[in-house]
Structure formats: structure tokens, C-alpha cells
Amino acid sequence: xxxxxxxxxxxxxxxxxxxxxxxxxxxxxxxxxxxxxxxxxxxxxxxxxxxxxxxxxxxxxxxxxxxxxxxxxxxxxxxxxxxxxxxxxxxxxxxxxxxxxxxxxxxxxxxxxxxxxxxxxxxxxxxxxxxxxxxxxxxxxxxxxxxxxxxxxxxxxxxxxxxxxxxxxxxxxxxxxxxxxxxxxxxxxxxxxxxxxxxx
Numbered sequence: 001x002x003x004x005x006x007x008x009x010x011x012x013x014x015x016x017x018x019x020x021x022x023x024x025x026x027x028x029x030x031x032x033x034x035x036x037x038x039x040x041x042x043x044x045x046x047x048x049x050x051x052x053x054x055x056x057x058x059x060x061x062x063x064x065x066x067x068x069x070x071x072x073x074x075x076x077x078x079x080x081x082x083x084x085x086x087x088x089x090x091x092x093x094x095x096x097x098x099x100x101x102x103x104x105x106x107x108x109x110x111x112x113x114x115x116x117x118x119x120x121x122x123x124x125x126x127x128x129x130x131x132x133x134x135x136x137x138x139x140x141x142x143x144x145x146x147x148x149x150x151x152x153x154x155x156x157x158x159x160x161x162x163x164x165x166x167x168x169x170x171x172x173x174x175x176x177x178x179x180x181x182x183x184x185x186x187x188x189x190x191x192x193x194x195x196x197x198x199x200x
Contacts, residue, residue: 085186
């Protein structure tokens with residue numbers, strides 16, 4: 001049997017974790033089931049990820065890496081408001097194409113919140129993966145008359161809009177409605193940025 005590179009094995013386990021959580025939820029995502037879904041040895045899973053917490057957090061890390069790659073490849077926007085609105089569209093498109101990750105993330109967020117007593121700050125670190133990367137993109141897009149103090153709040157707003165829109169999409173399954181709501185949220189963000197723009 002050919003030896004599988006460790007990076008590939010790691011990716012196999014992450015993708016298998018997403019599938020198992022999608023089918024059984026976090027509670028049913030045992031390491032044995034994940035290893036079986038990855039068609040890989042359980043012992044290797046425990047070697048690559050020493051704890052289940054590391055494995056679950058790797059799902060967030062992988063999703064944020066993929067998103068950043070997609071954002072980097074998207075059409076460059078001009079200014080804070082337009083870039084924030086573009087982040088909404090680009091990220092939502094990625095979630096629609098990777099529905100398993102979107103669903104798994106919601107389950108994992110709730111799980112992370114319940115781990116606060118044993119793993120304090122886990123949920124915060126998971127959110128910060130996305131918020132910090134959104135803020136980095138927004139900071140690079142600042143125009144001369146944009147309010148730099150809006151960068152971090154806008155990054156949080158984008159993340160909040162995405163969470164709400166994703167949940168509604170999963171509930172209603174209405175693509176036309178989703179597209180309209182994404183456009184409306186983007187317009188609201190652009191108007192906010194415009195209202196705070198420094199006049200020189």
C-alpha cells in the first residue's frame with residue numbers, strides 16, 4: 001500500500017470530520033467513525049491530531065484558509081464599504097459551494113461554547129480566525145477618507161450577517177430570497193461606511 005503524505009492524511013481527516021458531523025452531529029463524531037469515513041487508520045488520526053479538540057479546531061482553520069484563498073482570488077474592491085459588501089458576497093458563495101462546512105461550523109460553534117469550562121476561549125478563537133482575516137482584508141482596502149476605526153466592527157458585522165443569512169438559507173432554502181438579503185446587507189454596510197467617512 002502506498003504511503004499517504006501526512007498533509008494529505010490531515011486533509012482527509014478534516015473532510016471526514018465534516019461529513020460525520022453533517023450526518024451525526026458533534027456528539028456522534030467519534031474518532032473511530034471519522035477514521036472510518038476517511039478510510040484511514042485510527043492510530044494515525046491520534047498521531048496527527050492529539051485531541052478531538054485539535055481536530056475540530058482544524059475544521060475552522062481549514063475553512064478560514066479556504067475562504068481567504070477565495071477572497072484573494074476575487075475581484076479587487078475599492079474602499080472599505082465596497083470591500084465589506086464584497087466579503088459578504090464572496091464568503092456566502094463559498095458557503096453555498098461548501099454546504100457541509102457551513103453546517104458543520106454551526107454544530108462546532110455550539111460544541112465549542114459548551115467546552116468553555118474545560119477549554120476556555122475555544123469558541124472565541126474559532127470566531128477570531130474569521131474576524132481577524134476579514135479585518136486584514138478590510139484594512140488593506142481602506143480609502144484615504146475611510147474611518148479606520150470601523151475596520152474591526154465591520155469585520156464582526158460581516159461575520160454576524162453571514163451567520164444569520166446562512167441559518168436562514170438552511171431554514172428556507174430560497175436562493176432568490178438569500179441573494180436579495182445579501183445585497184441588502186451589503187448596501188446597508190456601504191451606507192454605514194459612507195455616513196462615517198471623514199470629510200476633508
